[in-house]
Amino acid sequence: MATFDWSARDRDDLESTAAVVQEWIPHAPDSPLYQGLALRIAQDDVMLRLVSRIDNVPPLNLLFAGVKLLLRPADALAAWYPHLASGAVREPQDAYPAFRDFALAHEEELVRIGCERRTQTNEVGRTAVLLPWLPRTEAGLHAIDIGASAGLNLCLDRFAYRYSGSGRDAHLGSGELVLECENRGGFGLPAAPPRLASRTGIDLDPIDATDAQQSAWLEALVWPEHEDRLARLRKAIAVRRAVPVRMVAGDAATVLADVERALPPGPLAVWHTVALYQADAGARADIDAAVEDAARRRDVTRVGCEPVDGSLHPEIHVGSSFDFGETVAIAHAHGRWIDRP
């Protein structure tokens, strides 16, 4: 699995910080604004110094989200952000001076946000890439989402899905929120989303979807050009507010075993999407052990969709361990498509 290396040593050395910024750029292919800004930041020692003060990962996600959180319509930089621009959105290649001015004027606040908050993007589109591998069982399924952020993906049975591609279109589920996913790999699909018996999200720092300020952070994490993602995030938050989800604060490495043991009997699905790249190898091994232990008591399916070293796209692995599980697919980072590995 790809883990993000952002050590104190990297942060002390501007060349290493620039390298971390450069490495981030290919991971944002569908945000021309952020890609362009990152390219300029990588060559700007003053901005690199600001980035190096953010000790959470990935620092650019936190910087960009911090800026988006603080930005107001009256700020010059707002002209590059579709959700705030009053007229036509300006071209990304012209944004850097306004971005730099804004960031430096708010440096202390941005550093505080970057050090206190986490990259907790809650992307409901990822549920569309999990569905093909969730068990098709008559019995209600207990669901545990590791790194659940605000728990939005635990409402996956309340969303509708439209899969296209490979000559076979499929619609499943119902609800106002419709998730589109291109099934490039022609994977078999269930007739309907699973029926969930319980929903538990585990997160180091759960986001309360009922709280306006915490939801604003979720919105800030969505890249500016992705207006469709922002719209579906807002719909998903509304769904989530009406669905009982139990959120457990803690490191999954230590709390997963107890959370599972406290569940009533019945099959269990454990999933995680773009979360465990933030966990070290020891924590991942503890999570594997908890899943293996649970499998002695009940049917357990584990599906992970995580960034992996050497691949631009997250991989979907099925098995009691992510690191040693079977690679069944690759996926778009926000769930726009799934394909054969």
Ligand SMILES: C[S@@+](CC[C@H](N)C(=O)[O-])C[C@H]1O[C@@H](n2cnc3c(N)ncnc32)[C@H](O)[C@@H]1O
């Ligand atoms: C990038 S967000 C993704 C959220 C969600 N899974 C999604 O795909 O939309 C990663 C989340 O994983 C959580 N996280 C990372 N390591 C964790 C761990 N060891 N235990 C529990 N949560 C963890 C973070 O706090 C964060 O909310």
